[in-house]
Amino acid sequence: MKKTVKMIIAAILLAIILILSVFLKNHTIFTGFSLLFSITALFVGVVIFLENRHPSSTLAWLIVLALFPLLGFIVYLFVGQSYRKQKMFYRKSLEDEDFYLQIETRLSKESSLNWMDAHQKQFLKLASKLGKTPVSFASETTVLADGEEKFAALFEMIDKAKRHIHLEYYILRSDKTGNKLKEKLIAKAREGVEVRLLYDAVGCLALQESYIYELRNEGIKAEPFFPVKLPYFNQKINFRNHRKIVVVDGQTGLVGGLNIGDEYMGLHPYYGHWRDTHLKVTGEAVNSLQLIFLQDWRHATGEKLVPDFFIHPSPSEAQRNQGGVQLIAGGPDNEWEVMKNLYFSMIVSARKSVWIASPYFVPDEEVYMALKVAALSGIDVKILVPNKPDKRTVFYASRSYFSELLKAGAEIYEYENGFMHSKFVIVDGEMASVGTCNMDMRSFHLNFEVNAFLYKTESIQSLQYHYENDLTFSKKMDLGDFSSRKFRYRVFESLARLLSPLL
Incomplete structure (x- = not known):
């Protein structure tokens, strides 16, 4: 049975449930209603499971469906279906x-x-293959x-x-x-x-x-x-x-x-x-x-x-x-996750430093692991984020990633002179990427993005200058202080983290 047909059947079942909930009141029918509702939720859960998404994405959708069956199903119909991409x-x-x-x-x-x-040439080969631009x-x-x-x-x-x-x-x-x-x-x-x-x-x-x-x-x-x-x-x-x-x-x-x-x-x-x-x-x-x-x-x-x-x-x-300049587009129309793979490759290619500025920091597991390994290896990993939210769920999800990065030796700075919306990565002071792509799952998997990748250009030195200047307007995060934050913030962060594959 095609997945489209399955979703139509699920929608019909949901409509039946809504009608029953409005017009039928006695206990026997309510029990039948609950059973039918459970079957529908289970059916949709199986559809999500069979789509073979990334495990974190599958788990996030199943949690949403379990906690909010009706709302979760409606949201899934609007934004969650991946089989049509x-x-x-x-x-x-x-x-x-x-x-x-x-x-x-x-x-x-x-x-x-x-x-x-040599390692930069290897990255350039990857960028040219994924980006299809010289x-x-x-x-x-x-x-x-x-x-x-x-x-x-x-x-x-x-x-x-x-x-x-x-x-x-x-x-x-x-x-x-x-x-x-x-x-x-x-x-x-x-x-x-x-x-x-x-x-x-x-x-x-x-x-x-x-x-x-x-x-x-x-x-x-x-x-x-x-x-x-x-x-x-x-x-x-x-x-x-x-x-x-x-x-x-x-x-x-x-x-x-x-x-x-x-x-x-x-x-x-x-x-x-x-x-x-x-x-x-x-x-x-x-x-x-x-x-x-x-x-x-x-x-x-x-x-x-x-x-x-x-x-x-x-x-x-x-x-x-002026060195090398390469304009690369990424999006859901690509066979490969272009921006995510290029960011990952930049991080693992680093010999001395990885400096990141991103207003929305919600990396997937691969990029997250690459950053932790880089920091543990003695690479100078710096991450610059805003200290105020414009999207609260994303803001708290971002903070859920900080503890392990700080323990690994990464430095995290919160920008305090207004709102920080820059999106760039600098590696070893010799390669950089600047554009529209955030360090988050939405930019990696869902949005159409475009970045300029720079190879030993003078602009990289300019990016470094502005980054170092931004740090003077930022507060460096302390692991001890961050670990003692209020319990309610930990709860917000954990809940937002569960939804991070959907953000």
């Missing part, structure tokens, strides 16, 4: 591969890697350390646009910052510049419809990624496009953690200063960022754009000496 993204994976083959010759490759160490040794990157720097760069790029502007964002708000972006895009559209905006349908649920209408009314192509139509039960609501991409004229690009909104400028009364990291890219590596955008655009709209958006730049001498 391959079917949902099979077409996208084929289209992406076809698109890549069409423009592969336009993406330059570097055959000489003599300046990289590493560029003729590109330049600049670290943007907050909203002020990011939005200044973004608006300057838009003002200079001559041919096209491509934007892809998870969150877009119709506030002061968002309206300024809208005005600039409309102005460029009136000049004849092609403007395309891809926004996540769930991340932008609060966005006013008039905002998109005004853009479209000016000839701007603005489309949602993976719109969700309720109450149709599917898993679309769970797979979100968390990418933040900007490409202007195929020559400059932006990627990183900052969405569009006032809070990212540090204007939110609760968060205050918003510490985040973005990366400006110029040169041939922008072709890979362009490719990722066009693949997502094709999937969302069906528009098969010709590859005239790619350029063959003549890199400057400065760009040639």
Whole structure:
């Protein structure tokens, strides 16, 4: 029996249960109701078990179903089904591969890697195989350390646009910052510049419809990624496009953690200063960022754009000496868990240090073990997280991982100068990754993400500088103090930890 049919049967059984619970009151029927409810819960539990998920994910869903049978079943119908993922993204994976083959010759490759160490070459082979994009040794990157720097760069790029502007964002708000972006895009559209905006349908649920209408009314192509139509039960609501991409004229690009909104400028009364990291890219590596955008655009709209958006730049001498830059996309459409495997490989390749900044730290068992082993081996493992929650369940789940890491010798810092939203990893001061991917299971398994991987570039030194500066605004966690925290916090953390595979 197909799993789809099984879930329909389970839904019918649930409907029967609800009807019985409303209209039937006597003890005999209530006993029958309880039995039927138990059978339904058991049936759904078997379906989850047979999906052969990661054991931690299977256990988490079974616990939710056991503790909250009705609510757990409804939530599972909306966001928990994994058996449809391959079917949902099979077409996208084929289209992406076809698109890549069409423009592969336009993406330059570097055959000489003599300046990289053996273990770094091994990582680069893995990154190229999983990411399916080449590493560029003729590109330049600049670290943007907050909203002020990011939005200044973004608006300057838009003002200079001559041919096209491509934007892809998870969150877009119709506030002061968002309206300024809208005005600039409309102005460029009136000049004849092609403007395309891809926004996540769930991340932008609060966005006013008039905002998109005004853009479209000016000839701007603005489309949602993976719109969700309720109450149709599917898993679309769970797979979100968390990418933040900007490409202007195929020559400059932006990627990183900052969405569009006032809070990212540090204007939110609760968060205050918003510490985040973005990366400006110029040169041939922008072709890979362009490719990722066009693949997502094709999937969302069906528009098969010709590859005239790619350029063959003549890199400057400065760009040639900038080290390696590789833009890599990961998501549920990939056969392999791209970002999780690359993070894991970076950690185990470390010889001296692993520095991590992530607002949401909920690693899976493999990455968690790699960090503990690195710390136990004498590697300098530092982890920077916020000291205030914006998502309380994730916040408490994160803290449940701290004790063992501290015992292993890792250093954990809580950022106190506002909200820390940066997402980057630095290994040995020679390799780094900065982008949209958090160190959590949602980014590893569910979200569409994009990161820039840097190999011996000057930007890595800039990331190190900002990281060390962040530590001056942070409190180093003490194992003794953390172990003596209040009992209720331990309970919150343990409960959140059980749900971590679902976060």
